[in-house]
Amino acid sequence: GAVVSQHPSWVICKSGTSVKIECRSLDFQATTMFWYRQFPKQSLMLMATSNEGSKATYEQGVEKDKFLINHASLTLSTLTVTSAHPEDSSFYICSAELTDRNTGELFFGEGSRLTVL
Amino acid sequence: QKEVEQDPGPLSVPEGAIVSLNCTYSNSAFQYFMWYRQYSRKGPELLMYTYSSGNKEDGRFTAQVDKSSKYISLFIRDSQPSDSATYLCAMQQGGSEKLVFGKGTKLTVNP
Numbered sequence: 198g199a200v201v202s203q204h205p206s207w208v209i210c211k212s213g214t215s216v217k218i219e220c221r222s223l224d225f226q227a228t229t230m231f232w233y234r235q236f237p238k239q240s241l242m243l244m245a246t247s248n249e250g251s252k253a254t255y256e257q258g259v260e261k262d263k264f265l266i267n268h269a270s271l272t273l274s275t276l277t278v279t280s281a282h283p284e285d286s287s288f289y290i291c292s293a294e295l296t297d298r299n300t301g302e303l304f305f306g307e308g309s310r311l312t313v314l
Numbered sequence: 315q316k317e318v319e320q321d322p323g324p325l326s327v328p329e330g331a332i333v334s335l336n337c338t339y340s341n342s343a344f345q346y347f348m349w350y351r352q353y354s355r356k357g358p359e360l361l362m363y364t365y366s367s368g369n370k371e372d373g374r375f376t377a378q379v380d381k382s383s384k385y386i387s388l389f390i391r392d393s394q395p396s397d398s399a400t401y402l403c404a405m406q407q408g409g410s411e412k413l414v415f416g417k418g419t420k421l422t423v424n425p
Contacts (some may be wrong), residue, residue, distance in 0.1 A: 231413075241358070241402070241415045290358070305350075305358050 200224055201293050203306030210281055211314055218276045218309045220291030226271040227293035232264075235288045235308075247274040281313045317341050320403055320416025329425050333390040337403035337416045340384065344405040344414075347379050349388045352400045352418065361401075362388065393423045 200223040210216050220230055228249050233241040245266050246254040253266035263285075265277040274293075278285055290308040320337045327333055335349075346365055350358035362377035364370045364386075370377045378387040386405075390397055403416040 243413070304360070 201304045201306040203291055203309055205309055207310040209312045212282055213280055215277055215279045216281055218289055220274045220306050222272045222293045230274040230291055230293045232276050233290045283313045286311055286313045317414050318405055318416045321419055322417045324420040326422045327393055329423055331393050333393050335388040335401050335419050337386050338384055339405055343407045345408040346406040347386050348404040349377055350402040358402055395423045395425050398422045
């Protein structure tokens with residue numbers, strides 16, 4: 198099946214620094230990728246939709262200047278958490294949809310655990 | 315009312331039991347229904363994907379959709395300790411990329 202790789206799987210950083218998380222589709226092309234965050238005991242929350250070659254679409258309440266998303270190629274999207282603060286500590290997950298299918302089937306990365314000290 | 319409601323559990327069952335997981339929804343425009351399994355500290359993995367009302371079976375797993383009642387279920391037969399995970403339902407409108415997730419139900423299967 199299709200594989201989505203997410204890196205790093207965990208990261209610890211100091212408050213005020215920026216952290217970049219990568220999401221790669223390893224064996225397929227993904228025009229669209231999605232970024233979620235998950236707090237303990239809560240559902241996945243869609244943060245933004247990342248479209249190759251264009252600006253990301255952010256969900257209401259998500260600060261686009263804080264969570265920078267770049268989808269420069271059909272296999273890579275990056276999420277940069279700028280000036281991270283402890284409240285940004287969370288589990289971030291990406292998913293990708295096969296370009297040639299529009300059936301809602303998504304393939305998820307393993308997630309990245311961010312801890313901001 | 316939330317678009318998707320899912321009882322968060324937790325649910326604890328003995329090995330070999332039949333497990334029933336459920337979600338209800340309010341948006342009649344949802345056309346695609348999915349169940350994901352998420353192990354601790356991992357991303358969700360797609361278990362079942364259904365479109366129409368009715369049952370879909372895959373091994374020990376059966377997904378059931380009742381659009382008239384806006385109710386979906388996932389049944390796990392002969393449950394195993396390795397089934398212990400959080401199960402998320404998700405739904406999608408036709409023509410939309412956005413998935414709406416339930417909160418997830420944490421399942422523990424005891425040996």
